Amino acid sequence: MKGFGDYLRKVREQRRSEDATFSVRQLASRVGVEPSYLSKVERGQQPPPSEKTIAALARELDQDPDVLLAMAGKGSGDLQAIIRNRPKLIADLIRQLKDMPDHAVLRLVREVRDGDW
Amino acid sequence: MKGFGDYLRKVREQRRSEDATFSVRQLASRVGVEPSYLSKVERGQQPPPSEKTIAALARELDQDPDVLLAMAGKGSGDLQAIIRNRPKLIADLIRQLKDMPDHAVLRLVREVRDGDW
DNA sequence: TCATTCGTGTACCATATACTACACACTACT
DNA sequence: AGTAGTGTGTAGTATATGGTACACGAATGA
Numbered sequence: 261m262k263g264f265g266d267y268l269r270k271v272r273e274q275r276r277s278e279d280a281t282f283s284v285r286q287l288a289s290r291v292g293v294e295p296s297y298l299s300k301v302e303r304g305q306q307p308p309p310s311e312k313t314i315a316a317l318a319r320e321l322d323q324d325p326d327v328l329l330a331m332a333g334k335g336s337g338d339l340q341a342i343i344r345n346r347p348k349l350i351a352d353l354i355r356q357l358k359d360m361p362d363h364a365v366l367r368l369v370r371e372v373r374d375g376d377w
Numbered sequence: 378m379k380g381f382g383d384y385l386r387k388v389r390e391q392r393r394s395e396d397a398t399f400s401v402r403q404l405a406s407r408v409g410v411e412p413s414y415l416s417k418v419e420r421g422q423q424p425p426p427s428e429k430t431i432a433a434l435a436r437e438l439d440q441d442p443d444v445l446l447a448m449a450g451k452g453s454g455d456l457q458a459i460i461r462n463r464p465k466l467i468a469d470l471i472r473q474l475k476d477m478p479d480h481a482v483l484r485l486v487r488e489v490r491d492g493d494w
Numbered sequence: 495t496c497a498t499t500c501g502t503g504t505a506c507c508a509t510a511t512a513c514t515a516c517a518c519a520c521t522a523c524t
Numbered sequence: 525a526g527t528a529g530t531g532t533g534t535a536g537t538a539t540a541t542g543g544t545a546c547a548c549g550a551a552t553g554a
Contacts, residue, residue, distance in 0.1 A: 297543060
């Protein structure tokens with residue numbers, strides 16, 4: 261399982277290659293946590309942080325917060341709300357998606373957006 | 378907001394009308410929690426219980442565990458996994474669904490199931 | 495070479511979570 | 525009238541969560 265930590269580290273290293281301030285220490289400082297903690301999270305030694313901290317990470321790393329939250333196994337606020345309104349219906353739909361290839365899902369997203377559903 | 382508790386109580390009362398063993402006390406006992414706790418949960422005085430307890434409630438009340446979990450704001454295991462695999466894509470799709478009427482979502486679910494997406 | 499900065503290990507900690515324990519008043523039966 | 529069962533209020537609690545504090549040795553850069 262390529263977890264939250266792995267992804268986090270990958271993204272940070274990426275940024276770091278062009279900007280030295282993206283060290284564990286400095287990023288941690290900007291996000292508002294201890295460096296040792298961030299280090300442990302990146303290596304999966306600690307479970308993903310709180311929603312608040314994930315949001316801060318997303319902001320600093322210029323990532324989509326919802327993607328990060330989803331990878332952490334936490335639905336983002338608005339997403340959760342949408343699902344909660346029609347749990348059964350959306351649960352069914354998501355299960356359908358499981359067996360669809362990426363391009364099909366992408367096409368579906370587009371068609372839903374453009375067409376008059 | 379019609380919360381988790383309201384729904385829980387509604388379902389239990391329903392069952393209780395045909396089977397007296399669905400009192401707060403007896404159900405709580407079968408589920409493995411204290412009656413006062415279940416009472417508070419039903420009245421929204423206590424937030425939704427743990428995933429484990431929700432699963433037990435679903436079993437005893439003969440409900441879809443995923444629906445109950447979704448209502449509690451916790452993604453069910455397999456659903457979370459599916460989302461985690463393609464966070465961005467599925468997040469986008471779910472946001473589309475927000476502005477769609479029920480029947481449109483239902484139609485979408487059917488078309489996806491039947492058509493060769 | 496010397497001072498910084500780096501990532502990480504160990505130990506600890508405050509708060510939130512997910513309950514329990516028990517008492518109380520009310521109702522339903524017999 | 526008494527016993528059994530009902531829902532609920534108050535108070536307390538074990539464990540999980542989400543971190544902090546600080547030290548250490550390695551790498552970096554002047």
